[in-house]
Amino acid sequence: MAKLYFRYGAMNSGKSTALLQVAHNYEERGMNVVLVKAALDSKGGKNVTTRIGIDREVDLLADQDMDVYAQIRTSKPSCVLVDEAQFLTEAQVDQLFKLTVDHNIPVICFGLRTDFQTELFPGSRRLFALAHSIEELKTICRCGKKAMFNGRKVDDNVYI
DSSP states (O other): OOOEEEEEOSTTSSHHHHHHHHHHHHHHTTOOEEEEEETTOOTTTTEEEOTTSOEEEOSEEEOTTOOHHHHHGGGOOSEEEEESGGGSOHHHHHHHHHHHHHHOOOEEEEEOSBOTTSOBOHHHHHHHHHOSEEEEOOOBOTTSSBOOSOOEEETTEEEO
16 A cells, blocks of 8 residues: 655755655656645746755646646656645645545655744645654754754844
8 A cells, every 4th residue: 555655854854855866766667756846945946956966857846726636646657756845735735645545656745844933834734644654854953963943044143
């Protein structure tokens, strides 16, 4: 049985790099992968971009009104990979869950848990409720300790 996965972490924890590695592993075995990115993420345009310099164009740029289930199910992929999943709507996460359960398609979502004020994003909140598997990708703060949240920096002032 396929699962809905949520792999979350603070910025710079390697989420997009991990997503591209998973895509490579599936495709190296001749399997069809659909890459999805939330359209609210403007970084990289229609590409998944990484801080280490690798990027790749997505198959589906999901705006807030898109029915991702309808867009993906007919392509019958071996796996669906979602970048910036925190920006999905709760309905879109439900649609990804339906792809997993009804069509036995693994869906692996990568994203942030919370915003800089430690409020859950709607997509993340729904993924925490529905995901069969939840994994934290870890990174370190500039102080050397585990980073749990992202700060917002404005004019050299950091807000958390």
